[in-house]
Amino acid sequence: MFAAKNFLRPRGGDDPARVTVVELFFDLVFVFAVTQLSHGLLAHLTVLGAVETGLLMLAVWWLWIFTAWITNWLDPEQRPVRVMLFVLMAAGLVLSASIPQAFDSRGLAFAIAYVLMQIGRSLFMLWAVGRHDANNFRNFQRILTWFVAASVFWIAGGLAHGEQRLILWAIAIGIEYLMPAAGMWVPGLGRSTAQDWRIDGPHLAERCAGFVLIGLGESLVVTGATFADMAWDRFSIEAFVAAFMGCVAMWAVYFNIGAERASHHIARAADPGRLGRSGYTYLHLLIVAGIIVSAVADGIALTHPHGHAELQDVLVIVGGPALYLLGTALFKRLTAPNVPLSHLVGLGLLLALGLAGSLIARLHLASATTVILIVVAVWEWTSLKGRGRRPPAHGH
16 A cells, blocks of 8 residues: 555755755756746736736645755655656646636636646645654645645636636635745644654755746847847847846845855754745745746837836836745745845835836836845845855755
8 A cells, every 4th residue: 555665755864865866857847837838927917917927926836845845855766656756747738828718718717726736736746645654644644635625616617707707816825825834734633733744955056046046048039039029129139137136136246145044043953844845845936936926028118118117017127036035035034033124125126116107117117126126235235245145055
């Protein structure tokens, strides 16, 4: 009934578990998913379009982060684990291809692919750890129960139409996002605690940093592809430079300080499961959402640089960087005495810019957000470096 061979990653060595090539290969499906999300939001820049895209993004992130947790425990170098990841990739391609029509003709396909990935992966985990990790076996009994409960609403939503689908899927994603916060409590099985989640912290940190790179890379691809098809005049070049420098600034805000310090911190934490749940499972969602919305903002600035920004333009152009700074600020707060002042000032400047956004041309509004991101990145780097508080290199 359960696997006789132990497929768990080796633990206890001096070196953290490394991210394997097959994990990076698996991530390629989510490059496609992120592209579909950003293109979908750009094509349906309305309140309803934003809500629908937001719900789909929550689903995509939840699929990816739970798989990242699975491969933190299971060894992807083992053949059955690899096969499991390949099956998930195939279902993930179907799900990603369904995203543009998820609230139209392909809702059931999206729901079936999603449910198969969540439940199938959990069943595989139960089979793999049944004889080798009693604690995780009990945890995934709880997780499977929650996913089965949510699947009723996913499938019902796929069969429904219009507003009913949105409501049913919102209930489904709400159930799943409540699950970790509620300790996966199930009658008769009890609840999990953060101490139950014995993980390799640096591995999870590296996986989430890789997803941030996926988002930033997709933003660069959108910028480059859009710029390539345009006439290269002063306005398009300014928009291109602003988009590129904004992407570089976002990279610096996350990777110069936060990613390295968090990896160092979680490697030595007494309860890495708590940081893994709050810092990586939940807070990274804001960071990824900020990148996706910023990619849409870059597309707007490149294709419609002239004219005063309308409300939806302001919300996207200013909201993307604001989501990103908020996510990174809260994430860094987990490993620092307080929220970085540079991020708070950056959020304040973005708020002021948003209030005046309707008086500014789209291109100039996008350029201003880039300047703010650069100021935040340079401020944080120079202030910490000047006080000798640069985080230690990984592994030292």
